[in-house]
Amino acid sequence: xxxxxxxxxxxxxxxxxxxxxxxxxxxxxxxxxxxxxxxxxxxxxxxxxxxxxxxxxxxxxxxxxxxxxxxxxxxxxxxxxxxxxxxxxxxxxxxxxxxxxxxxxxxxxxxxxxxxxxxxxxxxxxxxxxxxxxxxxxxxxxxxxxxxxxxxxxxxxxxxxxxxxxxxxxxxxxxxxxxxxxxxxxxxxxxxxxxxxxxxxxxxxxxxxxxxxxxxxxxxxxxxxxxxxxxxxxxxxxxxxxxxxxxxxxxxxxxxxxxxxxxxxxxxxxxxxxxxxxxxxxxxxxxxxxxxxxxxxxxxx
Amino acid sequence: xxxxxxxxxxxxxxxxxxxxxxxxxxxxxxxxxxxxxxxxxxxxxxxxxxxxxxxxxxxxxxxxxxxxxxxxxxxxxxxxxxxxxxxxxxxxxxxxxxxxxxxxxxxxxxxxxxxxxxxxxxxxxxxxxxxxxxxxxxxxxxxxxxxxxxxxxxxxxxxxxxxxxxxxxxxxxxxxxxxxxxxxxxxxxxxxxxxxxxxxxxxxxxxxxxxxxxxxxxxxxxxxxxxxxxxxxxxxxxxxxxxxxxxxxxxxxxxxxxxxxxxxxxxxxxxxxxxxxxxxxxxxxxxxxxxxxxxxxxxxx
Numbered sequence: 001x002x003x004x005x006x007x008x009x010x011x012x013x014x015x016x017x018x019x020x021x022x023x024x025x026x027x028x029x030x031x032x033x034x035x036x037x038x039x040x041x042x043x044x045x046x047x048x049x050x051x052x053x054x055x056x057x058x059x060x061x062x063x064x065x066x067x068x069x070x071x072x073x074x075x076x077x078x079x080x081x082x083x084x085x086x087x088x089x090x091x092x093x094x095x096x097x098x099x100x101x102x103x104x105x106x107x108x109x110x111x112x113x114x115x116x117x118x119x120x121x122x123x124x125x126x127x128x129x130x131x132x133x134x135x136x137x138x139x140x141x142x143x144x145x146x147x148x149x150x151x152x153x154x155x156x157x158x159x160x161x162x163x164x165x166x167x168x169x170x171x172x173x174x175x176x177x178x179x180x181x182x183x184x185x186x187x188x189x190x191x192x193x194x195x196x197x198x199x200x201x202x203x204x205x206x207x208x209x210x211x212x213x214x215x216x217x218x219x220x221x222x223x224x225x226x227x228x229x230x231x232x233x234x235x236x237x238x239x240x241x242x243x244x245x246x247x248x249x250x251x252x253x254x255x256x257x258x259x260x261x262x263x264x265x266x267x268x269x270x271x272x273x274x275x276x277x278x279x280x281x282x283x284x285x286x287x288x289x290x291x292x293x294x295x296x297x298x299x300x301x
Numbered sequence: 302x303x304x305x306x307x308x309x310x311x312x313x314x315x316x317x318x319x320x321x322x323x324x325x326x327x328x329x330x331x332x333x334x335x336x337x338x339x340x341x342x343x344x345x346x347x348x349x350x351x352x353x354x355x356x357x358x359x360x361x362x363x364x365x366x367x368x369x370x371x372x373x374x375x376x377x378x379x380x381x382x383x384x385x386x387x388x389x390x391x392x393x394x395x396x397x398x399x400x401x402x403x404x405x406x407x408x409x410x411x412x413x414x415x416x417x418x419x420x421x422x423x424x425x426x427x428x429x430x431x432x433x434x435x436x437x438x439x440x441x442x443x444x445x446x447x448x449x450x451x452x453x454x455x456x457x458x459x460x461x462x463x464x465x466x467x468x469x470x471x472x473x474x475x476x477x478x479x480x481x482x483x484x485x486x487x488x489x490x491x492x493x494x495x496x497x498x499x500x501x502x503x504x505x506x507x508x509x510x511x512x513x514x515x516x517x518x519x520x521x522x523x524x525x526x527x528x529x530x531x532x533x534x535x536x537x538x539x540x541x542x543x544x545x546x547x548x549x550x551x552x553x554x555x556x557x558x559x560x561x562x563x564x565x566x567x568x569x570x571x572x573x574x575x576x577x578x579x580x581x582x583x584x585x586x587x588x589x590x591x592x593x594x595x596x597x598x599x600x601x602x
Contacts, residue, residue, distance in 0.1 A: 108436055128433050129426030132479065133471050135409055138426075160500050168482055170434050177478075178433065181469055181494050188498035190505070193482050197489035199461050204491070 005261065007154045007233075007268045009146075013276035016149065016284060017061060023287045024062040027297035034290035035064040036094040036120070037086055041079065041105065042072035047098045054096070057279050063286055076105045080113050087115040093290035094120035096282070117293060120285035122175070131175060134182045139285050144176035146277025147212060147233050152186050154266060156210065156231045159188040164208035166254065167215030168195040172235050176212055201225075213254035221255040229265035235274050306562065308455045308534075308569045310447075314577035317450065317585060318362060324588045325363040328598035335591035336365040337395040337421070338387055342380065342406065343373035348399045355397070358580050364587055377406045381414050388416040394591035395421035397583070400472075418594060421586035423476070432476060435483045440586050445477035447578025448513060448534050453487050455567060457511065457532045460489040465509035467555065468516030469496040473536050477513055502526075514555035522556040530566035536575050 027034055036058055038051050051067060058065040070079065079097075086095045095118045101107050111123040119127055122141035130138030140148075151158055163180050167173040173193060180189040192208075194201050195215070205211055205225040213221050214235035226232060236254030253270035261267050268274055291297040328335055337359055339352050352368060359366040371380060380398075387396045396419045402408050412424040420428055423442035431439030441449075452459055464481050468474040474494060481490040493509075495502050496516070506512055506526040514522050515536035527533060537555030554571035562568050569575055592598040 108434075125428075125430030125434060125436065125439075126426045127430065129428065129430030132429050132433050132475055133409075133426060135426065160498050162500070168484070174433055174479075174482070177482075177494075178475075181475070181478075181496070183469070183496070183498075188496070190493065190495055190499040192491065192493040193478075194491055195482070195484070195489075197461050197484075198491040199463070 003261070005264060005266050007150055007231075007266050007273060009150060009268055009273040009276045012150055012153050013146075013280040015153065016277070016280040017057075020280070020283050020287050021061050023284075023291070023297055023299070027287065027290055027294070028062065030294070030296035032290055032294045032296045033064050033091075034062075034094075034287050035066070035092050036096065036286045037092050038065060038067040039070065039079070039082065039095070039097045040067065041070045041074055041097075041101050044098075044100060047100070051098050054279055054282060057283060058286070061283055063283060072102055074102075074105075076109070079105060079110060083110070083113045087113075087118060090293070092118065093293055094118050094286040096121055118289055120282060120289055122285070123170070128170075128175065128178075132178045134184070139289070140179065140281070141171060141175045142281040142285065143172045143214075143235060143274060143278045144179055145281040145285075147172075147176060147235065147274055148179050148186070149281065150233065150268065150274065150277055151210065151231070154231075156266060158186055158210070161189045161209040162207055163189045163191045163210045163212065164204050165191060165193050165212045165214065166195075166201070166205070166220070167213070167235075168193055169214065169216075172214040173212075176214065215254055217254055218252045219254070219256040221260055223256070223259040223263055226260050226263045228263050230263075232260055232264045232267040233274065234268050234270040236270070237275075304562070306565060306567050308451055308532075308567050308574060310451060310569055310574040310577045313451055313454050314447075314581040316454065317578070317581040318358075321581070321584050321588050322362050324585075324592070324598055324600070328588065328591055328595070329363065331595070331597035333591055333595045333597045334365050334392075335363075335395075335588050336367070336393050337397065337587045338393050339366060339368040340371065340380070340383065340396070340398045341368065342371045342375055342398075342402050344370075345399075345401060348401070352399050355580055355583060358584060359587070362584055364584060373403055375403075375406075377410070380406060380411060384411070384414045388414075388419060391594070393419065394594055395419050395587040397422055419590055421583060421590055423586070424471070429471075429476065429479075433479045435485070440590070441480065441582070442472060442476045443582040443586065444473045444515075444536060444575065444579045445480055446582040446586075448473075448477060448536065448575055449480050449487070450582065451534065451569065451575065451578055452511065452532070455532075457567060459487055459511070462490045462510040463508055464490045464492045464511045464513065465505050466492060466494050466513045466515065467496075467502070467506070467521070468514070468536075469494055470515065470517075473515040474513075477515065516555060518555055519553045520555070520557040522561055524557070524560040524564055527561050527564045529564050531564075533561055533565045533568040534575065535569050535571040537571070538576075 116126040122139040127138035218238040234253035234255040242250040417427040423440040428439040519539040535554035535556040543551040
């Protein structure tokens, strides 16, 4: 089985990181140290891992980061107050509140409280609205932004392509659709958004030139759902029990890779596909936030 | 040819108006007179007609309206200043700037300056973002909101339906997609958004249970693009030359009605379909704005 149809997310993320590093250097030459603040509430193990990865990447790129960990029972008002303080702090350019939050905290309210200009996750309604309206100037959510970048840098033709997005989450599926439907040379796709209530999903998938799987169902996309030659992007991260694994589970994507890879024109491995791109886009958004807020650096790099 | 498959937009708009009138009455009983301000810039003839229709409808429903007409060469800054004044004026609940604006004025900036809570057109990025995120609480753009209401009140099953939206404009196509893809009992549709760069548009259309034509091409949807029994919604308003007509033109929709009507399960006439609903939703949004801003009236009617 040839693996030369793989879209190497790690390699493409490195390209993006190199560009981001150059922008960090330009900012620093202008006296600006880009700074990103992470907030975790409670000790969700996955959140610890994610924030840790983001911290390390930021450090590698020369972006300063600070992490505030609040206790699980932190009142919502206290978190909102902290966000207002960070919004007003000129030395902080990006603010990321790691989801999921404890049940007593309203995520919608939290994401709407981060100032749109520091909302490097792209979750604030203003940024979502700008994306949808094709206005530019806002922040694009990192995972669908990363998928878009993967497609562009892998030379996958997006213009006029039939795209099927599986999953209508606010973090991936919906913004993915918003990105790809725009009137833009790297977009102009005809997008169909499928979800749990969709009928004939396999049939939709079989027509797709590009299939983006982001519904969170392990190994959902099978060989008979893939048009020969299609590009398949696997966003899923699902835990499945595995007694043979040290932790008692393993992580699998939404695509049955072994079955689909021989048919696909191009396909992301998982891990090593979309994941690294999410972090790369987060760092790029942070540097853009610093550039926008300070008017310094070199955003044209 | 039987016409019993018509979706009567005028009759459904009347139902909505009756509900709005009851809400106006409840507001007035609470001492609140709902008030809507229209702003026109220049003397675009279509804008005059549209604003005039909206003024008359508001008056009929007991909503106070005021219209400010600014000269064609009004500087953008002056319009923005007026908007800020209206945003701060507690006696004004809704503000509508009639598009199109003269070329020297940035529409995006204007629509973003109207306070989101008074943005009864639903064009502010915050309202677009809330719609996309499924958050509720924002204002839904009037035309796609009206189409949605037509579908619901005509008993057209939307859940699980395959919907094709033709046209990706910010006023109709994109928000239509955002409305119908949500996880909601009146939504949950599988939506494909087609546009000028889409390939195989006819084929997409033939699979649609619901076809919403909003691309602004006269008589675009032909009989062979309609699945027998499908619901066809015609949003288009196109001028075509007609020497026989008094004005030298006539208005036609995006759907070749004569050809498609016999095949469609349900179809909107045009005029008399979507148009009346757009105004009905505008009035409903205005009353909702007044209710939200004052905490008075009876929003549950």
